[in-house]
Amino acid sequence: xxRLIGVSFALGILYSAGxxxxxxxxxATYSGLETGEEEVQDVGGxxxxxxxxxxxxxxxxxxEIARYNERRAAEAADEATIFRTVFEDVRANVxxxxxxxxxxxxxxxxxxxxxxxVQEDTGKIVSWWEAxxxxxxxxxxxxxxxxxxxxxxxxxxxxxPEIRYSLRENGQLNIALLPPFVNQFGTGKDKFRMSTEQxxxxxxxxxxxxxxxxxxxxxxxxxxxxxxxIATLQHQVSLQLGAKWLMRYQLEQLLEGEIARxxxxxxxxxxxxxxxxxxxxxxxxxNKISPDEMQMLLPNLVHFPxxxxxxxxxxxEVEQIDPxxxxxxxYRVAAGRILxxxxxxxxxxxxxxxxxxPLFRSRGIEVPDAGFSREAFLQALRxxxxxxxxxxxxARREIVAMMRVNFVPKPDLPTEAADRKVTPELPDSYFSKQxxxxxxxxxxxxxxxxxxxAPEWTTGLREASSLLRERFDRELTAPVLISDADLDAxxxxxxTAERPEADRWALQTAWVSNLGSVVTRxxxxxxxxxxxxxxxxxxxxxxxxxxVFEYHGGSGKVTGNFSFEISExxxxxxxxxxxxxxxxxxxxxxxxxxxxxxxLAEATTEEQIEAIRNGDYLIGKLIxxxxxxTGDDLFGSxxxxxxxxxxxxxxxHEIVEGSLLRETIASDDRRWFCDGLSNYxxxxxxxxxxxxxxxxxxxxxxYPAEVAKxxxxxxxxxxWRPVNEGTASNSKTRGTREDAHYYFATVVLKRAVEKRxxxxxxxxxxEIERTPWIRTNAGTxxxxxxxxTGEDMRPLLKTVLK
Numbered sequence: 001x002x003r004l005i006g007v008s009f010a011l012g013i014l015y016s017a018g019x020x021x022x023x024x025x026x027x028a029t030y031s032g033l034e035t036g037e038e039e040v041q042d043v044g045g046x047x048x049x050x051x052x053x054x055x056x057x058x059x060x061x062x063x064e065i066a067r068y069n070e071r072r073a074a075e076a077a078d079e080a081t082i083f084r085t086v087f088e089d090v091r092a093n094v095x096x097x098x099x100x101x102x103x104x105x106x107x108x109x110x111x112x113x114x115x116x117x118v119q120e121d122t123g124k125i126v127s128w129w130e131a132x133x134x135x136x137x138x139x140x141x142x143x144x145x146x147x148x149x150x151x152x153x154x155x156x157x158x159x160x161p162e163i164r165y166s167l168r169e170n171g172q173l174n175i176a177l178l179p180p181f182v183n184q185f186g187t188g189k190d191k192f193r194m195s196t197e198q199x200x201x202x203x204x205x206x207x208x209x210x211x212x213x214x215x216x217x218x219x220x221x222x223x224x225x226x227x228x229x230i231a232t233l234q235h236q237v238s239l240q241l242g243a244k245w246l247m248r249y250q251l252e253q254l255l256e257g258e259i260a261r262x263x264x265x266x267x268x269x270x271x272x273x274x275x276x277x278x279x280x281x282x283x284x285x286x287n288k289i290s291p292d293e294m295q296m297l298l299p300n301l302v303h304f305p306x307x308x309x310x311x312x313x314x315x316x317e318v319e320q321i322d323p324x325x326x327x328x329x330x331y332r333v334a335a336g337r338i339l340x341x342x343x344x345x346x347x348x349x350x351x352x353x354x355x356x357x358p359l360f361r362s363r364g365i366e367v368p369d370a371g372f373s374r375e376a377f378l379q380a381l382r383x384x385x386x387x388x389x390x391x392x393x394x395a396r397r398e399i400v401a402m403m404r405v406n407f408v409p410k411p412d413l414p415t416e417a418a419d420r421k422v423t424p425e426l427p428d429s430y431f432s433k434q435x436x437x438x439x440x441x442x443x444x445x446x447x448x449x450x451x452x453x454a455p456e457w458t459t460g461l462r463e464a465s466s467l468l469r470e471r472f473d474r475e476l477t478a479p480v481l482i483s484d485a486d487l488d489a490x491x492x493x494x495x496t497a498e499r500p501e502a503d504r505w506a507l508q509t510a511w512v513s514n515l516g517s518v519v520t521r522x523x524x525x526x527x528x529x530x531x532x533x534x535x536x537x538x539x540x541x542x543x544x545x546x547x548v549f550e551y552h553g554g555s556g557k558v559t560g561n562f563s564f565e566i567s568e569x570x571x572x573x574x575x576x577x578x579x580x581x582x583x584x585x586x587x588x589x590x591x592x593x594x595x596x597x598x599x600l601a602e603a604t605t606e607e608q609i610e611a612i613r614n615g616d617y618l619i620g621k622l623i624x625x626x627x628x629x630t631g632d633d634l635f636g637s638x639x640x641x642x643x644x645x646x647x648x649x650x651x652x653h654e655i656v657e658g659s660l661l662r663e664t665i666a667s668d669d670r671r672w673f674c675d676g677l678s679n680y681x682x683x684x685x686x687x688x689x690x691x692x693x694x695x696x697x698x699x700x701x702x703y704p705a706e707v708a709k710x711x712x713x714x715x716x717x718x719x720w721r722p723v724n725e726g727t728a729s730n731s732k733t734r735g736t737r738e739d740a741h742y743y744f745a746t747v748v749l750k751r752a753v754e755k756r757x758x759x760x761x762x763x764x765x766x767e768i769e770r771t772p773w774i775r776t777n778a779g780t781x782x783x784x785x786x787x788x789t790g791e792d793m794r795p796l797l798k799t800v801l802k
Contacts, residue, residue, distance in 0.1 A: 033662050034145045034212075034774065050141040053774045054208055057141075060220035068227045069135035072202075072234065076134035079238040083126045086243055090250070091115065098254055101281040103357040108261040111254070118250045125192055125246060128181045128199040133234045137201030147207045160205035163230075175226075175233060182245075185303040188252035188282050190333075191245050204230070213667020213777030252282045263357075264371045269326040273377065276323065276339030277356065283344060284354050302341050302399050304333040311403075312542070319400050323392060324378050334399075341395035346385035359384035404541050405556070421546045423529050423590055424539045437462075442530035445601040449608035450530065457528065460623030465524045467626045472516045476583055478576050479510035480647040482655070489688060490652070493681060494762035495659035505651045507579055512650075513642040514583055523622060527590045530612060533558050534598040548590045560592030591618060645690055645698045652682040664768055667777035672717035672797065676745030677761070680753065683746075699746065708743035712801045715740050717748065718778060747800045752785065752793050763788055 037052045043062060050058070094115070095107060140160075142150070150158050157166035164176040178184055181196040206226065210219050255278040263277070264270045283301055287294065307314055307330065314330075321331055323339040347354045357367060365380045372380065382388055423441075426432060432441045435454040438461070442450045482502040490497035511518070529548065536558050540551035550559050595615035600608050613620060642650060656678040665673065683695030720741045753760055767784035768776060785793045 033666060034143045036145045038146065046136055046139060048139045048141075050139075051143045051146060051208065053772055054141060054143065054216075054219075056216040056775075057208070057219050057223070060217060061223055064220070064224040064227055065136055065139065068231055072231050073134045075231070075235050076130045076238075079133070079235070079242070080126050080130040083129070083238075083242060083246070084123070087119065087122050087126075087246065090247070094250060094254060097251060097285060098258055101255065101285060101355065102258055102262065103355055103361075104258075104262060108258060110261060111258065114254055114257040118253050121192075121194060121253075122246055122250065124194070125181065125249075128196065129179065129238065129242065131199045132179050132181070132202055133238070135201045136204050138203045140203070140205045142205065142207045144207075144209060147209075150205075158207055160203075162203045163205055165207070175229060177230070177233060177237060183305070185300055186305070187245070187297060187300040188248045188279065189256070190303075190305065191249055202230075202234075211666070211668045212774050213665070213669065213780075215775070248282060248286070251285060252278055255281050262371060263367060264377065265373050266371075267374065270374055270377075271329075272323060272327055272332040272335040273339065273374070275333060275336030276343070279336060279340040280343045280347075281355075283340070287354075299402065302337050302402070304337050304399075304403075306403065315400050315403060318403075319396065321396065337399055338392060338396045341399060342388055342392035343381070343385060345391035345395060346388045349387065350385070356381065356384055401538075420544070423546050423548050423592075424536070424543060427535065427539070429535075437526060439527045440530065441528075443532055443535070443600075446530065446608050446612065448605050449612060452605065453609055453612055457619055457623070461523075461526075461619060464622045464626035465520070468520045468523055468629065473520050474516050476517055476580050477510065477513050477644075478580060479506040480644050480651065481506050481576070482648075482651055486652070486685065486689065489685060490655060490659075490681070492762070493656075494765040495656050495681075496663060497655050497659065501658060502651065502655055505654045506647075509642065509647045509650045509654075510579065511583075513647055515641060518583055525589045525591045528593065528619070529590045530593040530615070531595065532598045532600075533594050533596050536594065548592050549594075558594060560594050593619075645686060645694060646702060648689065649682045649686055649695075649698045649702065652685045653678040656681045660765075663773065664765055665776045665781065666773065668721055669718055669778040671720045671722045672741070672745040672748065673778065673781050674722075675742055676717075676747075676749035677753075679742065679746040680749045681761070683750075703739050703743040703746070705743065708740040711737045711740035712744070715744050715801055717741065717745055717797045720745070744800050748793075748796055751796060751800070756789065760788070 035051050035053050038049050039052045039055060041048045041050075041058070043058075044066075046065065048058065095111075098107060098111075099105070147158060150160055152159055155166060157164055162178055162180060164174075164178065166174045166176070168174050179199075181193050181199055183191055183193060204227070206223060208219060208223075210222070256274055259274045259277055260266070260270075264274060279301065286297065286301075289297070317331060318334045318338075321327060321335050321338060323335040323342070327335045343356070350359075360367065360380045360383070363380075363383050365383060368376070385391075426441055429444055430441055431444050431447060432439070433450075434440075436458045438454070438458045440450055440454055482505075487497045487499065487502060531549070536549055537551050537556070540546070540549060540558070545551060548561055550561070551557075552559065593612060593615045595611050597611050600611055603611070653675075657674050660670075660674045660677065679699065683699050686695035686698050687693065714737050753764070764784060767788060768780055770784075771780045782792070782794055785791070
């Protein structure tokens with residue numbers, strides 16, 4: 001994308017956990033340009049599905065899959081043998097653990113049957129593991145387009161049914177496996193899906209997320225390495241986690257049975273109490289592991305499954321659950337988890353033994369021969385844990401909050417941010433008030449502080465906005481529209497040039513041309529929205545994000561976006577008059593203020609005002625520094641306000657580059673070719689539309705030769721990378737060095753084609769496109785050029801720099 005509109009069509013300030021960053025950027029991407037068509041092959045009983053233009057990776061990958069299956073068949077059989085051997089002789093240890101945790105001398109007569117049942121279940125799980133991990137039964141390769149629905153933005157991860165890929169902060173890929181009979185969350189009896197009927201071999205879902213132009217041999221090698229990593233991971237899971245998972249499953253099942261027989265009277269209404277106590281005792285048993293391990297395990301201990309498609313309503317009911325009362329079956333596990341965490345919170349404040357029954361006895365309460373009635377048991381619990389009722393309230397709140405963040409899908413919202421609400425609806429604890437033409441919303445607890453800071457902010461904002469408009473505002477300029485003759489001229493070169501795309505680029509380029517006017521209006525917002533961060537998190541988790549505020553559940557961050565945007569949807573179909581009218585009447589956005597400290601109700605007014613100032617990023621800086629703000633601060637140093645010829649040049653460039661990207665080449669080494677050729681065509685078209693010499697003059701105004709030549713030593717055209725999805729921006733080459741890359745890429749393409757005849761560009765494009773788009777790279781460009789001319793153009797990329 002050309003530097004001049006190498007910006008997003010949004011200017012704003014982003015706040016993230018107290019960190020603010022000005023943003024004015026644009027990224028190009030080939031995501032969505034790849035084929036969505038897939039083919040299916042059955043190879044030796046393995047179903048393989050892949051994008052139709054990626055079939056050339058299979059010949060090299062099939063032997064690797066065969067090697068994986070051979071390796072895992074042998075390892076899985078050995079692992080299953082180890083499991084069966086270990087669990088043949090666990091009776092004594094299990095009995096001892098159950099007796100110790102319940103503080104009983106003997107187990108009930110029914111324990112034998114319970115133990116036989118958990119051993120049978122264990123045998124099923126082991127058989128499932130051997131069948132699933134013993135080889136691949138199905139392979140599905142995805143590209144950016146077909147895998148898009150599996151991408152989780154908030155987690156930076158691809159989540160498939162049996163495998164998860166996530167990117168760590170250090171850039172390494174993390175792979176997590178999820179067998180179909182294992183729950184992603186949970187431990188103990190809810191770790192396994194015992195309703196599973198049939199388990200097939202591992203289904204390998206994997207993205208072919210290499211950029212276009214990558215050789216099939218490179219992709220095959222990468223996937224073979226990944227498959228080897230999966231085999232190693234499966235082996236590690238079986239050795240490190242398999243026995244732990246199974247032992248916890250057995251122990252919790254057996255604990256529940258013995259609690260029901262020895263601690264309680266036989267009453268179905270006690271089942272959630274039984275489950276909560278058994279889960280707490282499992283925690284006590286696991287408390288032997290390290291504190292770090294326990295901290296990681298705790299979310300799984302308190303997790304409970306949510307009914308599909310009813311999560312929000314379900315959790316609303318859970319918020320009201322009293323685990324000391326009988327609950328409906330569908331809420332039994334949730335009530336048990338609340339009780340478990342409440343007992344845990346209470347027990348952490350006690351010294352000595354954490355086990356309930358010894359605590360009962362220390363207070364003179366013995367377990368009756370027939371077991372406690374509900375009332376007697378709850379009385380004993382309250383005696384053993386005096387603060388239990390208070391901790392139950394905290395436990396319920398924590399569990400519901402965790403489930404909302406991690407497991408409740410956000411409500412369906414339009415993908416266009418402009419279609420969302422501007423900000424959340426105000427809760428009853430917030431107020432709305434006018435101050436001298438400015439509209440404030442804030443917590444009622446901060447009303448006095450807002451009353452005191454409002455006059456300062458309203459006066460300062462009005463003065464700053466007036467100063468910015470005086471310095472940067474100018475008359476709005478209309479878009480330079482592309483005529484039918486212009487489109488025909490571009491098609492003669494072999495490019496795809498369609499009216500909707502041309503109009504869209506004309507309007508977007510006009511947006512940049514009018515940045516001075518638009519940006520100054522951006523700072524004239526008269527709506528100031530002050531929020532406590534914790535209030536925002538709760539509301540956004542329930543109702544979804546807004547135009548101004550977003551909650552990122554995975555990280556727990558809240559971001560506020562103070563921006564103005566003309567989206568493609570808003571531009572589509574707009575006439576010139578419509579467009580100019582929109583620019584002239586930009587709706588003032590909401591200025592967000594997010595306060596990280598939610599304990600201000602009892603603070604002094606001075607402390608509250610200080611917290612409000614700390615939550616503000618824009619207002620104070622704008623008031624203090626409006627007279628020092630430069631054009632670079634507002635528009636970015638890489639953005640130029642365009643005149644008519646420059647705007648036409650940019651639009652032609654973008655139409656040509658879009659055609660090249662979609663149909664010719666999208667590899668990471670493409671940029672010198674795409675941007676250089678797009679600029680060359682733009683020069684030619686400026687000459688045609690405005691007269692001979694106009695193209696070179698326009699090019700020179702955008703990329704002065706004298707500036708570029710001073711940067712020649714820092715230019716490497718083949719290493720000039722585009723800013724693709726998932727690729728870091730070219731921040732190190734912005735400004736003059738970025739200009740130099742554009743300049744010298746254009747010189748290269750001009751020298752390569754200008755004496756080859758009018759039809760040469762079209763012939764060259766057609767020759768390049770004989771190679772499939774997904775495999776085309778700079779090497780393809782060079783080969784095609786040499787085939788047509790008999791010359792090697794690669795030295796030209798260096799000689800122009802001298």
